[in-house]
Amino acid sequence: MTSSSLPGTAKVTVVDHPLILHKLSLMRDVRTGVKEFRELAGELSMLLAYEAMRDLETAPERLSTPIQDDDFPMLSGKKLALVAILRAGLIMADAMVRLVPAAKVGHIGLYRDPATLKPVAYYSKLPQDISERRVFVTDPMLATGGSAVAAIQTLKEAGAQSIKLMTILSVPEGIAAVHAAHPDVDIVTAAIDTGLNDHGYIVPGLGDAGDRIYGTK
Numbered sequence: 613m614t615s616s617s618l619p620g621t622a623k624v625t626v627v628d629h630p631l632i633l634h635k636l637s638l639m640r641d642v643r644t645g646v647k648e649f650r651e652l653a654g655e656l657s658m659l660l661a662y663e664a665m666r667d668l669e670t671a672p673e674r675l676s677t678p679i680q681d682d683d684f685p686m687l688s689g690k691k692l693a694l695v696a697i698l699r700a701g702l703i704m705a706d707a708m709v710r711l712v713p714a715a716k717v718g719h720i721g722l723y724r725d726p727a728t729l730k731p732v733a734y735y736s737k738l739p740q741d742i743s744e745r746r747v748f749v750t751d752p753m754l755a756t757g758g759s760a761v762a763a764i765q766t767l768k769e770a771g772a773q774s775i776k777l778m779t780i781l782s783v784p785e786g787i788a789a790v791h792a793a794h795p796d797v798d799i800v801t802a803a804i805d806t807g808l809n810d811h812g813y814i815v816p817g818l819g820d821a822g823d824r825i826y827g828t829k
């Protein structure tokens with residue numbers, strides 16, 4: 613795992629674990645079909661979450677094993693919220709909630725304004741107590757960063773104070789855009805690719821994540 617940050621910006625953690633790299637390579641492979649792609653995206657999201665949640669607080673609780681009573685660590689501190697950026701972020705949030713089943717789940721939908729080309733939130737349903745929760749916002753592809761920046765803005769306007777961005781693939785442009793707009797938001801990703809092509813796709817990337825997850829074109 614490698615973590616880096618420029619002065620005044622949040623951290624980027626690349627979780628370059630062999631299992632993650634292997635699963636990511638399978639996801640990149642054009643021959644990988646919908647079923648396998650979906651499964652891999654879910655598994656990889658759980659592995660990323662494992663690392664992203666490393667700094668969750670624990671506190672001792674008194675429990676009885678079949679042998680004796682003792683204090684054992686249990687999750688404590690702020691409760692969690694997972695927020696999926698529609699639609700590709702759903703698969704990540706759905707997988708992560710299996711690790712933290714008590715987390716609340718929010719959704720943000722964005723469209724691109726044809727005049728300004730800027731993303732605009734058309735749908736936002738978030739936990740009411742989001743200001744008291746640690747928020748993990750999910751979007752598999754951090755490309756230009758436009759959607760992530762807008763979604764994080766929506767979260768902040770709703771009161772969110774502690775936000776981590778979870779992505780499967782990122783590019784330097786997207787990371788820079790998120791850092792410029794939201795220097796307090798850490799990013800957790802499986803890999804940083806070279807850049808974007810003329811159509812805004814990540815290179816070498818894995819194609820359109822939403823289409824590959826849902827089998828649409």
Ligand code: URA
Pocket residue numbers: 700753755812813814815817818819820821822
């Ligand atoms: N969104 C995707 O799904 N894929 C990319 O390569 C870029 C943005």
